[in-house]
Amino acid sequence: MANRLQLKRGTTTPGSIFYEGEPIYDKSGKILYVGDNGGSGSGAGSAVASASAYSAVTQLLTAASSSAGGSVKFYEDTDNGNNYVQLSAPAAVTSDVTFVLPGDDGSNGNVLVTDGSGNLSFAAPSASSFTLAADNGSDDTFNTGEILTFTGGTGIEATVSNNQISYGLDAQLVDIAGLTPTDGGFIVGDGTNFVVESAATARTSLGVDAAGTDNSTDVTLVTSTADYLSISGQAITLGLIDLTTDVSGTLPLANGGTNSTTAAGARTNLGLVIGTDVQAHDAQLDDIAGLTPTDGGFIVGDGTNFVVESAATARTSLGVDAAGTDNSTDVTLAGSYDYLTISGQEITLGQIDLATDVTGSLPNGNLANSTVSYGGVQLSLGGSDATPAFNLSDATNYPASSLSGTVANNQLANSTITVTDGSTSTATALGGTITFAGTSNEVTVSESSGTITVGLPDDVTIAGSLTVTQNLNVIGTAVTFSVETTRVEDRVLELGLVNGAAPTATTTWDSAVAFNYYQSSAKKSGVAWLDNQFMAMLSELSESADTGNADPQITATAYAPVAAGGLYVGGIASGNQVINSSQEAVNLIFDGGSY
Numbered sequence: 348m349a350n351r352l353q354l355k356r357g358t359t360t361p362g363s364i365f366y367e368g369e370p371i372y373d374k375s376g377k378i379l380y381v382g383d384n385g386g387s388g389s390g391a392g393s394a395v396a397s398a399s400a401y402s403a404v405t406q407l408l409t410a411a412s413s414s415a416g417g418s419v420k421f422y423e424d425t426d427n428g429n430n431y432v433q434l435s436a437p438a439a440v441t442s443d444v445t446f447v448l449p450g451d452d453g454s455n456g457n458v459l460v461t462d463g464s465g466n467l468s469f470a471a472p473s474a475s476s477f478t479l480a481a482d483n484g485s486d487d488t489f490n491t492g493e494i495l496t497f498t499g500g501t502g503i504e505a506t507v508s509n510n511q512i513s514y515g516l517d518a519q520l521v522d523i524a525g526l527t528p529t530d531g532g533f534i535v536g537d538g539t540n541f542v543v544e545s546a547a548t549a550r551t552s553l554g555v556d557a558a559g560t561d562n563s564t565d566v567t568l569v570t571s572t573a574d575y576l577s578i579s580g581q582a583i584t585l586g587l588i589d590l591t592t593d594v595s596g597t598l599p600l601a602n603g604g605t606n607s608t609t610a611a612g613a614r615t616n617l618g619l620v621i622g623t624d625v626q627a628h629d630a631q632l633d634d635i636a637g638l639t640p641t642d643g644g645f646i647v648g649d650g651t652n653f654v655v656e657s658a659a660t661a662r663t664s665l666g667v668d669a670a671g672t673d674n675s676t677d678v679t680l681a682g683s684y685d686y687l688t689i690s691g692q693e694i695t696l697g698q699i700d701l702a703t704d705v706t707g708s709l710p711n712g713n714l715a716n717s718t719v720s721y722g723g724v725q726l727s728l729g730g731s732d733a734t735p736a737f738n739l740s741d742a743t744n745y746p747a748s749s750l751s752g753t754v755a756n757n758q759l760a761n762s763t764i765t766v767t768d769g770s771t772s773t774a775t776a777l778g779g780t781i782t783f784a785g786t787s788n789e790v791t792v793s794e795s796s797g798t799i800t801v802g803l804p805d806d807v808t809i810a811g812s813l814t815v816t817q818n819l820n821v822i823g824t825a826v827t828f829s830v831e832t833t834r835v836e837d838r839v840l841e842l843g844l845v846n847g848a849a850p851t852a853t854t855t856w857d858s859a860v861a862f863n864y865y866q867s868s869a870k871k872s873g874v875a876w877l878d879n880q881f882m883a884m885l886s887e888l889s890e891s892a893d894t895g896n897a898d899p900q901i902t903a904t905a906y907a908p909v910a911a912g913g914l915y916v917g918g919i920a921s922g923n924q925v926i927n928s929s930q931e932a933v934n935l936i937f938d939g940g941s942y
Contacts, residue, residue, distance in 0.1 A: 350932060354379075355939030364942055365392040371942065414438065820847040843876075854879060857901040861888065875901050884909055 356372040365371065365382025371392060372379055380392035411417040416436030423430050445465045453459075453469020460470045476490040489495055497505040497512050506513045515521070522541040523534060532543040535552050544552060568578050575586040588594065598604020605613035618624050634653040635646060644655040647664050656664060680689050684704050686697045699705065711717035711728055718727050756762035756777055763774040766781055775781050783799050785792040789807070793800045843850065843858045859875035871890075875883045886907035891900050914926040925935050 353938040
């Protein structure tokens with residue numbers, strides 16, 4: 348595994364936990380923060396990168412492919428869309444090219460130029476000119492940087508927009524160009540535009556009649572009693588025609604009249620005789636005609652008019668409920684039980700009293716628990732068993748008052764206790780006595796409340812060699828070996844036991860293997876376990892006491908250098924090596940932790 352650096356990380360905004368320059372990563376917001384201040388770890392941090400910023404970078408930069416060069420995209424304002432301007436490298440480049448941008452802005456009209464070595468700058472465009480020639484007039488020289496004006500001639504307009512020059516006709520010519528040359532049509536101005544007028548309309552515009560007369564002679568009306576026409580100069584005014592004085596006779600049916608001078612005659616001629624051909628006026632029919640045919644509405648009289656009622660209102664008017672039942676007769680309940688009551692059309696459900704409202708018995712099959720078990724015997728409710736089979740294994744929790752008598756040895760699976768010294772065995776029947784005896788001055792045996800204790804006398808002296816084939820536990824304040832060589836075959840040497848067993852509470856002492864040596868004075872070095880958390884290689888140490896729980900008992904005066912062919916941390920697998928024999932760091936993880 349390669350070396351890895353992991354930043355401090357968490358799932359919320361980190362708050363004010365920064366050291367200056369400390370990077371912290373918010374996993375939920377996907378934001379990288381760097382501490383601005385706070386040398387004690389209580390300063391603020393600033394967000395320097397986020398997932399959205401990374402996405403923006405991946406959008407801006409496009410890697411080269413097998414068919415196209417790499418590119419940089421500059422996106423427009425996100426409110427306007429997602430279009431962009433892209434700068435791309437050619438698909439093939441002979442050699443590396445670097446462009447250095449100018450350090451400041453140029454002047455108005457400047458262009459970006461290169462010095463041939465990739466250094467860009469703003470400069471005025473090089474002076475240049477070209478000749479303008481036309482069908483009429485003399486030629487003209489135009490210099491770059493001057494303003495070239497395009498002007499339309501008579502009836503022609505010139506427009507410049509977005510680097511494009513457009514020529515168009517005058518508005519009146521556009522009017523005429525858009526007209527349709529109808530047969531006999533005349534082009535006439537209407538005060539705003541040119542339009543095409545027919546001959547009759549054109550005569551009006553010209554002020555002549557169809558004969559070409561100029562209407563200079565007045566037209567007169569012959570005197571008559573009818574006065575629905577009047578004239579003044581060339582203007583004839585149409586007045587109202589009085590049907591009483593200006594009209595005579597009757598208007599035939601074929602011309603839209605009644606061919607009658609009376610109402611009754613008109614109704615007869617029109618086939619509208621009241622009572623024969625048509626219904627006479629009726630106020631109730633007016634009511635119905637004015638109603639709105641709503642979906643599901645019913646026409647019902649309200650005592651004065653006809654109205655439209657909804658289904659619910661119509662049921663009330665009919666005296667029926669939603670099911671169509673006639674509610675004119677009340678429903679009653681028969682019987683003396685009271686778990687149902689009724690009031691009008693409403694039935695109320697009450698509680699059923701199992702004592703008074705229920706008869707018969709409930710079958711066992713309808714019960715959640717229909718049997719009783721005790722002492723390995725199971726009976727159905729209502730059943731009996733004169734000779735139940737009793738299981739002794741179920742008598743563990745029986746009260747003493749429920750058990751009596753004794754069990755003979757021959758009824759037991761194991762009726763003896765066998766004692767052996769490894770070679771000789773003796774079986775003693777239950778109820779018999781087994782005696783434990785010790786060798787005088789070597790072994791002591793005692794019994795108390797059923798407990799047998801086998802031990803050694805207070806002082807044991809062994810003159811010859813001592814061979815212990817099992818565990819040897821020595822409890823005291825010190826063990827001294829005054830020998831030249833100590834050999835131990837055991838693979839594990841344990842220190843720090845409490846009365847021969849592992850500690851059962853938090854320890855407050857240190858443990859060490861010390862090595863005595865002399866250098867200007869008597870000293871001790873060693874390997875020590877300090878403060879319940881550090882394994883230390885010490886070139887010099889001191890002990891505060893050999894007994895008690897003083898903390899610390901070992902004082903590290905100087906730490907020893909360690910010489911090794913490599914360093915492993917957290918295990919002995921190859922992935923746990925952090926420094927190899929070539930003095931190279933490998934597999935290191937710098938983890939800032941979490942917050």
